[in-house]
Amino acid sequence: MKYKTSSKVRNVSRLKGEEIRKVAGQPFEWWGPSPKEARKITVNKQKALVDKRISLKDAVKKHIKDGINIGIGGFVNTRVPVAIVHEIIRQGAKDLTLSFQSNSICAELLAGAMILYPDHLNIKRVELAWWGYEVIGIAPLLRHLAANVMVQLDDYTNYGMSARFKAAAMGLEFIPVRDHGGSDMEQLNRGIMIKSPFSDKNTYLVPACYPDVGLIHVTAADIYGNCRIFGPLCTCPEIAMAATCNIVTAEQIISNESIRTYPNLTEIPYVAVDALIEQPFGAYPGVSYGHYWFDMEHIQMFRNASEEFRRSGNTVPLKKYYEEHIFSCKTFNDFLDKMPEPALRKIKKFDGGQPIIIG
Amino acid sequence: MPDCTPFEMISYTGSRVLQDNKIVFVGTGLPIIAAMHAQLTHAPGLGLIFEAGALSPILDIGMPLSVGDTRACRKACFMKGLCAVFELTQRGHADYAFIGGAQIDPYGNVNSTFEGDSYRKPGTRFPGSGGAGAMAANCEKTIIIMALEKRRFVEKLDFLTNVGFGDGSPDFREKAGVMGSGPYRVITHEALFGFDESTKRMLLLEVAPGKTPEQIQEKVCFKVLVSPGLKKMKEPTKEDLRLLREVCDPQGYFLQRKIK
Numbered sequence: 202m203k204y205k206t207s208s209k210v211r212n213v214s215r216l217k218g219e220e221i222r223k224v225a226g227q228p229f230e231w232w233g234p235s236p237k238e239a240r241k242i243t244v245n246k247q248k249a250l251v252d253k254r255i256s257l258k259d260a261v262k263k264h265i266k267d268g269i270n271i272g273i274g275g276f277v278n279t280r281v282p283v284a285i286v287h288e289i290i291r292q293g294a295k296d297l298t299l300s301f302q303s304n305s306i307c308a309e310l311l312a313g314a315m316i317l318y319p320d321h322l323n324i325k326r327v328e329l330a331w332w333g334y335e336v337i338g339i340a341p342l343l344r345h346l347a348a349n350v351m352v353q354l355d356d357y358t359n360y361g362m363s364a365r366f367k368a369a370a371m372g373l374e375f376i377p378v379r380d381h382g383g384s385d386m387e388q389l390n391r392g393i394m395i396k397s398p399f400s401d402k403n404t405y406l407v408p409a410c411y412p413d414v415g416l417i418h419v420t421a422a423d424i425y426g427n428c429r430i431f432g433p434l435c436t437c438p439e440i441a442m443a444a445t446c447n448i449v450t451a452e453q454i455i456s457n458e459s460i461r462t463y464p465n466l467t468e469i470p471y472v473a474v475d476a477l478i479e480q481p482f483g484a485y486p487g488v489s490y491g492h493y494w495f496d497m498e499h500i501q502m503f504r505n506a507s508e509e510f511r512r513s514g515n516t517v518p519l520k521k522y523y524e525e526h527i528f529s530c531k532t533f534n535d536f537l538d539k540m541p542e543p544a545l546r547k548i549k550k551f552d553g554g555q556p557i558i559i560g
Numbered sequence: 561m562p563d564c565t566p567f568e569m570i571s572y573t574g575s576r577v578l579q580d581n582k583i584v585f586v587g588t589g590l591p592i593i594a595a596m597h598a599q600l601t602h603a604p605g606l607g608l609i610f611e612a613g614a615l616s617p618i619l620d621i622g623m624p625l626s627v628g629d630t631r632a633c634r635k636a637c638f639m640k641g642l643c644a645v646f647e648l649t650q651r652g653h654a655d656y657a658f659i660g661g662a663q664i665d666p667y668g669n670v671n672s673t674f675e676g677d678s679y680r681k682p683g684t685r686f687p688g689s690g691g692a693g694a695m696a697a698n699c700e701k702t703i704i705i706m707a708l709e710k711r712r713f714v715e716k717l718d719f720l721t722n723v724g725f726g727d728g729s730p731d732f733r734e735k736a737g738v739m740g741s742g743p744y745r746v747i748t749h750e751a752l753f754g755f756d757e758s759t760k761r762m763l764l765l766e767v768a769p770g771k772t773p774e775q776i777q778e779k780v781c782f783k784v785l786v787s788p789g790l791k792k793m794k795e796p797t798k799e800d801l802r803l804l805r806e807v808c809d810p811q812g813y814f815l816q817r818k819i820k
Contacts, residue, residue, distance in 0.1 A: 208736040213669060213727050214720040220678050276612045276642065279628030302642060303690055331690030335588045336625045336813060339687060347674070347685035356673060356721075358693035359611060360646035367643050379650045380697035383723040383736025384669075386689065389679060394737065403737040433612035433628050434641030490630045497625075552630055553621045 206394045208383045208403060216385050224389045231411070232298045232328055232355075233270030234445055236374050239411040242445040246472075250457075253426040253449075253477040257533065260448045260476035261288045264414050269294075272366065272412030272444050273301040273308065276435035277335055278495045281307045281487040282416035284450050284480045284533040290314045291527060293321040300410050302362040302436055303331035305340065306487060306500060307416075310527075312342035313507060315351070317520055326353035328410060330362045337500055341511035356386050361407050363436040368409035369443030375406045415444030418484045419469065420491055421559050422451040426474025427460045427467045431557040432490020434468060441469040448476045450483035452492050455559050466558060482537050482545070494551035496544055564796055566749035567815045568804050569768070570705055571597060572796040573747050574658070577703055581605040582655035583616075585645075585695050588627055589814045590705055591658035596623065596808045597800070609654055611691040613641040623809055627691075646691070649698040650739060657699030657740070659692040663717050664706050666761045666782040668724030668743025670696065671717040679719065689721045696722040697736075701744035708748035713780040725760035732760075751776045752793055756785050766793040 203225045211218075234242065255263075265271070271289075275281035286307045299308065308329075314322040324346075332343045346352045357365065358380050368376035381387050382394060382405045392407040417437050419428040426449060430437060441447050449469070454477075460467060483489070486496035486503075506518035530536045537545075564572070567590060574594025578584055580603035586592050592608075596619060599606050607616040612628030617636040624632035633639055648654055661670035672692060676683020696702045702724070706712055724743045726732030733742055742760075746753040752766040763785045764773055773786045796804065809815045 209727055209729060209732050210720060210736065213665075213667075214671070214717040216679065216719055220680065224679065276628040278626050279612055303687075329688060330693075331688045333687035333690075335627070343687075344685050347682050350681050353680075356688055358689045358697075359642055359691040360694035361689075363642040363646065378694075379737060379739050380694040380723075382697070382738055383720075383726050383732060384689075384693055385673070385679075385720045386693065387736075403735050405737050432630060432633050433610070433614060433639060434644075435612055435628065436642050438641065439643060488626070488628070488630055490633060494630055495626070553634065555630055555633070 203393055206396055206403060208387060208394060210383050210385065210387055214385055216388065221388045229391060232326065233413050234411050236372065236409060236411060239369065239445050240372060248472060250425045250471060252424045253474050254424055255476045255478065257284060257288045257478045257480065260478060261285065261292050264446050264448055264476060265289050265292065265294050267295040269413035270298040270300055272415040272440045273299060273304055274415060274417035274435065274437045274440050275304065275484065275487065276433065277303045277305050278487045279433060279435060280418045280437065280484050280489050282418045282450060283307060283485060283487060284483040285416045285448050286310050287527050287533055287536065290322060295323050296325045297323065299324055299327045300412050301329055302359045305334045306503065308332050309340055309342045309507060312346055313519055313523065316342065316345065317516060317523060324352050326355065328355040328357070330357050330359040334500065334504060337497065337504055341504065341507040345511050355390050357381065357390055357407060363439060365407050365410035366436055366439035366443040369411040370439045373409055375408050377404045377406055381405045381407070410443060412440065412444040413446065415440045415447040417441050417447055417469065418450045418489065420489065420557055421453050421455045422449060422477055423455055423457040423460045425457060425471040426477045427471045428469035428474065429466050430468045432555070438468045441473045446475045447473050449474050450478045450480040452481055452483065452489055453559065454479045459560055463558065480533060485537065491555045491557035492552060493548040496548050498544065564801055565815060567817060568796060568801060569749040570747055571804055571815065572800055573752055573793060574703065574705065575601065576794060577745050577747065578603055578606055578656060583607040583609060583653055584656040584658055585609040585649060585654045585699050586658045587660065587691065588625065592623060593804065593808045593814060597803055600803050600807065609645050609648065611642055611645055613645055614639045615645065625813065646694050649695065654699040655701060657695035657702045659695055659702065659722060660705045661692065661722060662686055663712050663714050664704060664746065665714060665717050667726060667728045668702065668704065668746065668755060668762065669717055669720045669726065670704060670722040670724065671719045673719040673721045675718050692722045696724065697738035698740050700740050702740065702742060703744055704746045706746060706748055708750050708779045710779055710781055713782065715782045725755065728760040761785055763787050764790060766791045768793045769795065
């Protein structure tokens with residue numbers, strides 16, 4: 202069915218026909234709720250403006266279940282929901298599907314937990330565009346998972362994944378995009394080439410992506426979950442509107458009066474937010490515009506432990522990281538308390554004092 | 561002529577390729593350095609897009625180390641998210657894509673997904689397409705940075721991640737449903753390539769001083785076409801090197817790395 206229409210990409214690369222048939226021959230399947238199921242969940246929600254604040258522990262206990270699709274917000278090292286990911290690792294979850302455009306530390310932290318504690322946390326599949334650390338290097342744990350066929354991957358571009366969340370945010374089943382065509386992603390991912398019903402031209406469609414739970418870190422929010430984001434929005438508004446439920450951490454809680462004074466600044470409305478946690482440094486060691494820059498040394502420290510495992514199979518440094526920084530901490534603040542004060546001061550300074558509107 | 565590192569040569573050549581008053585969609589590393597150098601010299605009117613969401617920032621608090629970095633947003637004219645900036649490219653607002661990758665073939669197709677074995681069980685899995693697939697599809701011209709090595713310049717890719725001219729057939733990109741005109745330049749520290757108009761195959765335009773087309777061919781698996789107007793690559797002046805070393809990348813994050 203997938204090849205009724207296609208570009209001329211077959212046989213340009215060395216990708217084997219047998220593999221294409223195996224991967225693309227699977228019948229289409231939603232990797233999270235279907236559009237209809239997602240709408241039903243939303244319709245059945247209470248819509249009142251209520252205080253959404255809850256502890257991170259209770260939020261994860263309530264919303265993170267085995268077998269769900271987790272949409273990870275942020276982008277590479279930017280406004281990544283590290284505090285929420287730590288709590289998910291503490292509590293454990295199985296058969297997860299992850300969906301994101303580009304991520305570094307959150308995806309690697311979950312991958313490392315799966316490698317070290319497979320009965321406690323594991324990932325079944327990942328729909329993504331990119332997984333790595335940019336300047337800091339490749340993602341060793343992705344490389345390990347992929348080489349050992351421990352997860353199923355479904356590849357799109359950064360726009361492809363963003364458009365898939367956007368389609369879900371619009372309540373659609375799919376969205377046409379101008380990319381993927383003519384690449385091997387066209388042959389393997391769950392999108393499909395069609396002829397435009399209007400011009401007869403080849404047009405690529407990607408399926409919407411509806412996560413069960415979105416994990417989002419924002420600059421500020423009021424107690425009802427109206428969220429402000431400064432700096433790049435990444436794909437956070439789209440992921441939040443696509444997911445059937447969202448756990449949101451905010452650098453700071455601001456007044457509803459401020460939200461109502463500047464309603465244009467609300468990037469995620471309260472209706473999409475189910476659990477809200479005020480968590481300063483919630484994206485640490487990632488960057489949160491207006492508050493802090495990323496902590497390259499800390500990311501390197503975790504990556505070095507991951508790389509040592511990939512190269513030698515030695516799990517000791519990696520285990521030590523998880524024991525010291527996640528499992529021996531009751532909360533994310535316990536983890537932050539272990540960070541050297543000068544490191545946190547330095548990343549605050551490196552932010553450059555970007556102006557944000559929080560009053 | 562002062563000595564320069566391979567990465568300085570690549571950044572300087574990248575800068576030369578960028579015209580003034582255009583928009584370039586940049587990835588982390590050398591593309592940012594090339595674009596910063598261009599802005600400081602011949603292209604003050606060059607605008608930058610960073611894929612996390614910023615359009616035309618002023619990079620006055622240092623070189624961004626990540627495309628979502630606060631530094632990449634500094635004093636931008638417009639800041640939204642990935643959807644907004646990639647839609648700028650689909651709509652025709654981005655003149656250049658500046659991408660890298662692990663392998664390139666004669667038609668400017670690029671692999672950044674895996675090498676060796678198969679998609680489901682890759683010998684070496686790379687990060688994936690990221691923004692490059694959408695940039696190569698929809699920015700008007702694609703500029704590719706690649707180290708000149710036989711294992712990278714291959715006849716056939718293990719995986720085609722970022723679309724170039726496909727199999728070289730004239731209607732490949734139209735059939736693929738993509739909007740940009742395709743690969744424009746391939747930059748290495750020893751050679752600058754373009755593409756032959758009729759065959760869509762890589763064409764040697766310039767070689768580094770002291771190098772011959774034969775020496776370049778030795779580092780490429782496929783047959784390299786040589787332009788009848790073959791030129792010498794221009795080298796950075798002292799002032800260019802000062803800008804690259806002291807203004808663009810003073811910490812040497814990218815310029816001081818060694819080619820393996």
